[in-house]
Amino acid sequence: MGVRPPAQWSKSLNRWLYIRNKAGRSFFTILFVVVLNFFLFRVLPGDPARQGIRDPRLTQEAIEAIRVRFGLDKPVINCIQTVNPLRFGSCEVNPLETQFFIYVKNLTRGELGISFYYNRPVSDILGERLWNTVLLIGGGQILSIIVGVVFGVMAAWKARTSVDYGALITGLVAWSLPTFWLGIILLFWGSSHGFPIGGKATPGMSSYPFMTQFTDVLWHLVLPTLTYTIVFMGEYMLIMRSSLLDVLSEDYILTAKAKGLSTFQILKDHALKNGMLPLVTIIAINLGFTVGGVIQIESVFSWPGLGGALFEAVSRRDFPILQGGFLLIAISVILANFIADLLYSYLDPRVQIE
């Protein structure tokens, strides 16, 4: 063992190691998803191109043309010709000439194939839609965290009073709501109260000035965001309440009280940050779950986002969109998770590598 580095030095070193460790894990997970995504669509029976090839109206030449177009004439990977049914092939082929490496090569160029339905590059279609989803998740996430934290803090502070029980029951019910159903109910109610029945903008809006278009989009966002907020605030509230109850029985809260700080000061300066820590972890872990909620919301409100794209792709059997959409969603979630980890390491000075 060498000389022990000074305390200040080891602190930043530790943080750097922590970040490197988390970045490594995220990279590993992305690789895993990339491989999974490739084989999933070749192992399972609903293979994208073969689905099309089974059409009896196609001539032999047309089938061959499709096979070449989707690269199905090439082996899946070295030694394996096709995966389902499993047929081994030559191991001598140039790896760059196999389906897997062509897929990886295309990915690095941002190419995700051509949509069956739109006959346009998947990356173009999903690229437009990614931002719509970010818009929806961003607003919904911020609102649900604010509402969840405020009510969670209130419930914990007023523990074992009617405020607490009310918040607890509201939280549990909100947690149990199926997202799509809440969306349907809000849509049902909203459509008779002047809210738009779906989409991102009123048709024909593009000729109007920017501000009109902007408020129009906001107007379309109200119900989807409300659905998102109600569903996720329940969980955030329950976690905040439980975490704050733990924090408020800690010794340092008694110290803060003995220091003569007011209840408000104690909550703000001593309890909130500590109580938020588990919430940050949960928000990170939950991002995958959140995406599940977004698919449902976008389906109900025909919101042109990634989740909506996935929903439409399912009913249109548009596999390139399905494959690309899943990959894009998974990678976004992994990256968001990584960012949450970084945030955590700044919030909690005790963070060290395991």
Place this chain on the structure above:
Amino acid sequence: MSIQTVEVKAKVPSPSTNFWQTYRQSKLGIAGLVLLLVITVIAIFAPVLSPYDPKSSAGVGAGQVYNPPSAAHWLGTDDAGRDVFSNFMYGARVSLLVGFFASFISVGIGGTIGIVAGYYGGRVENILMRFTDTMLVIPDLPLIVVIVALTKPSLLNIIFVIGIFGWTTTARMVRSQTLAVKSRKFVLRARAIGAGRRHIIRHHILPLVMPILVVQAVLVVSVAVLNESTLSFLGLGDPTALSWGQMLNYAFARGAMSTGAWWALVAPGIGIIWVVLGLTLVGQGLEHVLNPRLDTHHLMPGRPVVVNHEASGESENPTEKNPLLEVRNLSINYINEGKPPARAVENISFTLKEGELIGLVGESGCGKTTLMLALLRLLPSAGQIVNGQVIFSGKDLTALNEQEINAVRWKDISIVFQGAMNALNPVRTVGDQIAEAIIKHMPGFPRDQRLQERVIELLDLVGIAADHKEHYPHQYSGGMRQRAMIAMALACNPQIIIADEPTTALDVMIQAQILELLDSLRKKLGLAIIFVTHDLGVVAEICDKVLVMYGGVTAEYADVDIIYNESRHPYTQELLKAFPDLTKPKKKLSSIPGYPPRLDALPIGCRFAPRCRLAFARCHTEQPLLQKLNDSQSAVHIASCHLLEVSK
């Protein structure tokens, strides 16, 4: 191992009764159980209970599409003229079936991975947990949607796919529980006598991991039910099994919205909420059994002080002239719903002059900390001051409102808590926490460089180097944290510091340092200190006066010399015998057998009588009163013992 079983059985007569009794306390848990029982009965007996056959629209003619609720159709009809109420009942079957079996698969996989990773450790654990973390990050619903879209949407496929992607949380929780169980004594013993791994896992690990598996199973069922309904709603359900999600899919896609047929939309949704809420509530109930948590915290409102006019009169005890602090006949109860109040502290009086150090001595559980918390009105919410006064510079602290007492706290009287390990906030720097007190109580203090200089000065006073100011408590050693606490207590130049067993958790060298520090600060700054301890050695060294407490009452109160040389109470005498005396190294040390009385079972007579070697009949029937003794030149000497009256 048979011995082990006998031990466990002897301790817990019947685990199932115990379980039920604890579970019953959770109202939410009971509500959840009722919800689940009702829906399960509906699901099982759907063919008997439902008024119509769900598969056909038999008995319903044309033009019966989206009929509103009526006597014939309680919940109306759907897009094909089928009875919504019947569909609702059959839908329960599909939802519960999918939920139950998918959860079975998830918990099976998660449990196995968790136990194997936790038990075998090393590389196996590393690989399994890395895999679990990877799967945890991948969004499961999109993955399930993709897989179901690529395969046949049969009920079996759906159960299987939902099942194999819902295990990650279970695996993580089971692993940490296995790790905890693995190091328990009986497992180590079983390994030492050569029991096989399978045997240990089955007979020792599994029973203790089981509770977690059960809670997880309940929660995973609810997730599976939600996932199934989402898949069906997205059009990926089994077309032959009419689930609630499927009903919603049909209603949503086939014009229930535009025809205003709310019943076709509301009924299936209520079903899903019913099941998921029921499961979540049962989860809360189980959680209550497994991790019963304290239901109080430090910010819950305290109980109002009982204003007692008798107490405002003359104290029973002789008082000194113009003391800094005077505690008069203070009594504190702990209120427990449905039980008589526990008399934690009764009729305590003492005074404290400027620059004086009083020692508060007694075993653990004698009400010392309760008394100290009451001085600053920091009692937990069950604690209540039921009598007495705390006079500080002419004000009765028990009569102040929250704002007024906040102005006294730390500014005039500060506290150094027992075990500063958790007394400092872990996510704020020590310097910041010291500065906070100054900002709060000295509004005129400049908030610039001078504030930082003052913090450094305070740290210097307790022997902590300036560069530690920016450090967090976890970067401090135990002794440093305690000294930082003292620096913080000094921040606003208080007149009194209460030190509540400040040296208990520290090693002997550090204890001595802290004591020396407190004593030197007292001399330098003219502080008055109340020093709570169970260590008479500490008292002998630095105290001026000693208050010996037993079972919440005053045993003896006098100058330190009198306590050491002329103590009259048997408890004080026993405490002294338990303490080594350097002048008589050959003397045998003796401990006092037994424990202080429990607050809910106080003796009728003298509280020390059950342990007192000198007790006689009267001691067991009558509580002795405090008596003033004029035996020496000491200003005060008070004790409560029947022997004193006899000897008079």
